[in-house]
Amino acid sequence: MTDWTTPPHSARNEAETVLGPLGVAGAQKRQTRVNKPQKSATNVVVLLLRDDGRVLTVRHSDASPTAPGQFTVIGGKREGGEFLDEGALRELREGAGVRVAREDLLFCQLADYRGPDDEWVIGAVFTAQRWQGEPYNAEPDKHTHLAWIDPGRPPSDCHPYTVAVLRRFVAGELYGTITASTSGGAV
Structure with missing residues (x-):
């Protein structure tokens, strides 16, 4: 099963939350796909x-x-x-x-x-x-x-x-x- 979670907290993530990936105010926080480990x-x-x-x-x-x-x-x-x-x-x-x-x-x-x-x-x-x-x-x-x-x-x-x-x-x-x-x- 795929689990969609918020990336770990960091200054970059916080900036993306506030400004969005292109600096747009009010943009939503990005999500990262997490899967089971694999070779x-x-x-x-x-x-x-x-x-x-x-x-x-x-x-x-x-x-x-x-x-x-x-x-x-x-x-x-x-x-x-x-x-x-x-x-x-x-x-x-x-x-x-x-x-x-x-x-x-x-x-x-x-x-x-x-x-x-x-x-x-x-x-x-x-x-x-x-x-x-x-x-x-x-x-x-x-x-x-x-x-x-x-x-x-x-x-x-x-x-x-x-x-x-x-x-x-x-x-x-x-x-x-x-x-x-x-x-x-x-x-």
């Missing part, structure tokens, strides 16, 4: 696109805690102190051994994901069509191999999050929500 993370994802429109994916090893034996696009958790684009460029270097110039990285979409363990993840998705180096499996301890896939027809063993991101990419959608069921599918 939250930010991921960065990159759709590395070839000229034929195919997207680079990695197949996770069977020991993967997040996508055992499944294909995903290049990405991972943003590290402390990184901007989203910096995290995306790092993930490309770490996962596929390629370098992309910052100006060649384009924002694609924002994915709001709720996992089966009730973890909430915001995924910033980027695209890149130019890079330096030949992609290779730069993390053989995590992935078994790379594959270029058709984003409009992902393989059946593609992780549900990746399928949803690719579906929205093909449709040109900038934002979408993804809820993973306990059976591993996404809705």
Whole structure:
């Protein structure tokens, strides 16, 4: 249940109560939404696109805690102190051994994901069509191999999050929500 409460007392809140957020006299006190605590993370994802429109994916090893034996696009958790684009460029270097110039990285979409363990993840998705180096499996301890896939027809063993991101990419959608069921599918 969502609980709407007044923010904790402070000089700023008192000023907003008297003057309102824009200095308008008589404005009402703002309210803040308070929810139960939950796990939250930010991921960065990159759709590395070839000229034929195919997207680079990695197949996770069977020991993967997040996508055992499944294909995903290049990405991972943003590290402390990184901007989203910096995290995306790092993930490309770490996962596929390629370098992309910052100006060649384009924002694609924002994915709001709720996992089966009730973890909430915001995924910033980027695209890149130019890079330096030949992609290779730069993390053989995590992935078994790379594959270029058709984003409009992902393989059946593609992780549900990746399928949803690719579906929205093909449709040109900038934002979408993804809820993973306990059976591993996404809705």
